[in-house]
Amino acid sequence: MKAPIQVLLAEDNPDDALLLKEALADTRIDHVLTTVSDGTEVLAYLAGEAPFESTQKPDILFLDLNMPKMGGLDVLQELNKRGVSKIPIVVLTVSNDKEEILQALKLRMNYYIRKPVDDSQLKPLLSLISDMWYPQEAS
Amino acid sequence: MKSNDVYYIFAGNPNTPCLVLEQLARSQNEQIRRRIVENEATELSTLLQMMDDSNPEVRLALASNPKLPLICLQALARDYSEDVRFGIAENANTHLSILWILAEDENPLVATRAKKTLLARGILFN
Structure with missing residues (x-):
């Protein structure tokens, strides 16, 4: 049996966070969801800094582009500076701005979803992450 | 989706x-x-x-x-599918040595296409 997928969601809007939570639940794929609400928290979480010292490393990061303190693109830029992360990064956006998406792609984004999110997008995505990204962890 | x-x-x-x-x-x-x-x-x-x-x-x-690698392209230039050979023959970026192979292809359409591509690259035939 596979371990639950550790999902880190960076989203400042509680309604959008709830929608993603429900969409994840609808996939019926076993997961553990942790939510943070701005870019600085994402970086602290990934680095295991306070108050996230004892948290588990995420298997996937859902990253909203528009967040307070530090937006999604800035987070991507910082992650690139810190070294290549193996965690798949899915950008969440309401924007149709191609430049923004291209910029995220250059900053090693793996996938993007236009909000609102629904389970039909998430199910194949989580399956791919579980089966192909971390295949050695399957048993 | x-x-x-x-x-x-x-x-x-x-x-x-x-x-x-x-x-x-x-x-x-x-x-x-x-x-x-x-x-x-x-x-x-x-x-x-x-x-x-x-x-x-x-x-x-x-x-x-x-x-x-070029050696793989050479193999594809002899692919059993004429569509593959034709596609390689019409690609302006195909290596000259591959175009020369295709210019002598058994299929006249492929051979003609390769010659046209060579011509476009400034290679002239007698």
């Missing part, structure tokens, strides 16, 4: 890890396999495994991947 739609996007993304690309290369879906051979991040070892892909469009796309 179907799995293949998601897989197709990952197959074409240069940020997708090689390990994932390698697995997607075994997809039953030829469009996904085609995206894999077009992806600049796909490793040579994966590309080589796709030399014998059952789909001619995948093999033709493979011929356009700049990572593919």
